[in-house]
Amino acid sequence: MPNVKSMDQIPGPKGLPFIGTLLEYTRNDGWGFKNFFAMTQKRRREYGPIYKENIGNNRFVVVSTSQDVEIILRAEGKYPNRNPIAPLAEYRKKRNLSLGVTHSKDEEWKKFRSAMDKKMMRPHEVTCYSDRINVVSNDLIQRLKRCRGNDGIIPDIEKEINKYTTESIATVLFEKRLGMFKEPIEPKTEQFCQSLTKVLEATNEIVTVPPFIFKYIFTKHWKELIKWSDIATEFADEIVEEKRKQIEKKIASNDNMTRSDDRVDFLTYVIATGKLSRSEANVAMMELLFGGVDTAATTILWTLYNLGKNPRVQDKLRSEVRSIMKDSKEPDANLIEKMPYLRSCVKETLRLQPIAFALPRIIGNDLVLSGYKVPAKTYVLIANYVMGRDESVFPNPSQYMPERWLRGSDRQGYNSESRFQYLPFGFGPRMCLGKRVAEMEIHTLLSKVSLFKLNLLPQG
Numbered sequence: 001m002p003n004v005k006s007m008d009q010i011p012g013p014k015g016l017p018f019i020g021t022l023l024e025y026t027r028n029d030g031w032g033f034k035n036f037f038a039m040t041q042k043r044r045r046e047y048g049p050i051y052k053e054n055i056g057n058n059r060f061v062v063v064s065t066s067q068d069v070e071i072i073l074r075a076e077g078k079y080p081n082r083n084p085i086a087p088l089a090e091y092r093k094k095r096n097l098s099l100g101v102t103h104s105k106d107e108e109w110k111k112f113r114s115a116m117d118k119k120m121m122r123p124h125e126v127t128c129y130s131d132r133i134n135v136v137s138n139d140l141i142q143r144l145k146r147c148r149g150n151d152g153i154i155p156d157i158e159k160e161i162n163k164y165t166t167e168s169i170a171t172v173l174f175e176k177r178l179g180m181f182k183e184p185i186e187p188k189t190e191q192f193c194q195s196l197t198k199v200l201e202a203t204n205e206i207v208t209v210p211p212f213i214f215k216y217i218f219t220k221h222w223k224e225l226i227k228w229s230d231i232a233t234e235f236a237d238e239i240v241e242e243k244r245k246q247i248e249k250k251i252a253s254n255d256n257m258t259r260s261d262d263r264v265d266f267l268t269y270v271i272a273t274g275k276l277s278r279s280e281a282n283v284a285m286m287e288l289l290f291g292g293v294d295t296a297a298t299t300i301l302w303t304l305y306n307l308g309k310n311p312r313v314q315d316k317l318r319s320e321v322r323s324i325m326k327d328s329k330e331p332d333a334n335l336i337e338k339m340p341y342l343r344s345c346v347k348e349t350l351r352l353q354p355i356a357f358a359l360p361r362i363i364g365n366d367l368v369l370s371g372y373k374v375p376a377k378t379y380v381l382i383a384n385y386v387m388g389r390d391e392s393v394f395p396n397p398s399q400y401m402p403e404r405w406l407r408g409s410d411r412q413g414y415n416s417e418s419r420f421q422y423l424p425f426g427f428g429p430r431m432c433l434g435k436r437v438a439e440m441e442i443h444t445l446l447s448k449v450s451l452f453k454l455n456l457l458p459q460g
């Protein structure tokens with residue numbers, strides 16, 4: 001092919017052999033990574049829209065134009081693969097657990113998705129969780145009113161929102177209330193919640209370090225990860241087993257368990273389809289509990305922050321919600337559908353503060369990206385964060401402006417027609433499994449909170 005350059009010619013920082021540019025990514029006080037978000041922006045400024053770099057023992061090609069993203073994602077076959085998060089995958093291997101939906105590849109991954117997609121991804125299936133999420137969000141609102149100080153400030157809003165997402169995802173998965181708004185919370189449940197943070201923290205400390213180093217040399221964080229993952233696994237196992245017993249009883253009485261009505265919760269559905277073994281189903285539930293808490297909570301918190309900083313947007317949102325809710329008590333899927341500004345506020349948050357700084361993929365075929373030939377099996381990163389702040393696409397990129405996501409003549413501040421410019425939940429068969437549930441939790445709560453003049457801004 002004329003004018004196509006080789007992979008070796010892609011620009012990028014010259015790292016030391018093997019440890020690559022790891023030191024640049026890690027903090028001064030340890031191996032935890034400093035800030036991938038900021039690093040991808042720095043690199044983009046230095047090297048342009050495509051660069052390569054070694055992080056730990058992996059070499060990545062990082063892309064940030066919608067054209068390259070489209071080439072990568074359109075070429076995906078039946079099994080889009082990404083590199084597993086090494087510390088979490090190592091833990092699963094150590095405990096002889098399946099790699100689950102997040103870390104597995106090929107047919108193994110497909111088995112998980114085919115057991116879960118229907119009840120998580122189809123819009124009409126997900127609407128059956130709406131009532132439960134409404135109940136949980138009402139409990140949170142009551143609690144916020146109770147714990148609000150005289151100045152209107154909630155002392156630890158982060159903790160409260162985390163309780164909301166934990167309780168919501170548990171009701172979706174198991175139709176079980178964990179009692180997150182009780183005082184005191186049951187010690188086991190409290191410990192489980194702590195484990196969610198501890199596992200993330202320990203993973204973050206060693207994620208860029210190859211397993212043979214974190215397992216045998218810098219063992220402190222690896223031991224922490226094992227300890228807290230064991231606690232989380234045991235907690236999830238207990239709930240799943242309790243539920244399983246109830247389900248087995250029902251199956252024995254010949255109840256039709258796979259029907260898709262609101263009497264069948266997610267776990268019941270997964271078990272009844274019989275596509276996953278006992279241990280695989282347990283791992284899958286733990287992954288969803290893990291994947292479901294911090295992601296949705298962080299997005300809610302950032303949206304509250306953005307609304308707090310932008311009174312104009314807050315007022316516009318409030319009047320939209322008021323006009324649509326009128327006499328309705330609860331915002332269901334139909335009402336949320338009629339609130340484009342609410343949905344745009346969340347989209348705009350995920351542009352500025354996406355959950356994933358990049359989407360990782362292992363490409364299946366040789367591809368030409370920005371004029372360079374990138375061979376099959378290369379690890380690529382789609383730089384979500386950088387793309388959301390591209391000035392040529394989003395004028396005044398740091399401004400929080402939900403109008404960018406409105407339709408037709410109401411749209412302002414978004415200059416791209418490509419659907420590959422903005423992918424906060426990923427794309428294709430490997431996209432976020434919890435997207436619809438997360439959106440339901442976030443929209444439901446924000447529509448309620450926006451009606452109250454609560455001061456929800458985190459302090460400091």
Ligand code: HEM
Pocket residue numbers: 082101102103113169287288289291292293295296299350354355356359360423424425426427428429430431432433434435437438
């Ligand atoms: C605002 C909230 C959330 C955001 C922004 C988010 C974002 C993402 C992204 C970007 C991916 C990678 C997709 C890809 O590679 O194409 C992903 C994967 C995943 N997410 Fe989420 N997520 C959120 C909430 C949730 C929730 C609530 C759950 C659980 C109910 C969840 C479960 C998962 C799982 C299991 C995967 C792995 C899917 C696979 O590998 O097949 N996520 N998420």
